[in-house]
């Protein structure tokens with residue numbers, strides 16, 4: 001049974017657990033070349049079996065953080081808009097890699113910027129990360145902008161860093177450090 005959670009972003013959007021009822025919406029939103037092009041691990045074609053696998057995977061609590069590390073992005077009526085989460089490396093708990101996507105009908109409204117802001121807050125406050133990273137394919141300026149607007153620094157350009165479907169892809173690595181507050 002998935003942990004039920006609702007994290008408010010603002011009056012319009014929130015983060016929740018993925019639900020078994022999301023299968024159709026996941027396929028409708030993710031089975032498009034636009035989503036495949038700039039992401040590393042979203043399958044193409046995206047089938048119902050991929051959605052079911054993902055829901056099972058994403059609703060597990062992380063063994064170290066004892067909480068969800070992947071969330072569905074929804075509007076106030078519960079409609080699925082996209083997803084966001086931390087990609088975590090076993091044994092590494094001071095740093096998390098953020099990954100996110102939105103269905104194409106919802107692009108260009110500032111949603112990703114607001115959602116990334118909230119998830120960074122969760123990463124620093126709840127998971128106690130010292131650093132949050134994101135790798136962005138070189139041909140994804142919208143995602144670079146989302147990160148820049150959230151205080152991430154472009155830490156460098158990594159050549160042929162990803163191999164996807166036989167194609168070598170250059171990327172930028174972005175990082176945001178925890179800001180220590182002094183009292």
Ligand SMILES: CC(C)(COP(=O)(O)OP(=O)(O)OC[C@H]1O[C@@H](n2cnc3c(N)ncnc32)[C@H](O)[C@@H]1OP(=O)(O)O)[C@@H](O)C(=O)NCCC(=O)NCCS
Pocket residue numbers: 034035038039099100101102103106107108109110111112113114134135136137140141142143145146
């Ligand atoms: C990347 C993605 C999440 C952005 O979501 P979004 O909600 O449309 O993003 P926002 O509206 O918050 O911000 C987008 C910013 O990029 C800018 N932008 C969009 N297309 C751009 C382009 N071709 N060149 C430069 N900037 C661009 C927008 O103008 C906006 O910046 P602004 O507010 O300064 O004007 C969305 O396009 C997506 O899901 N893409 C496919 C999956 C993906 O690439 N995920 C990220 C993997 S690293």
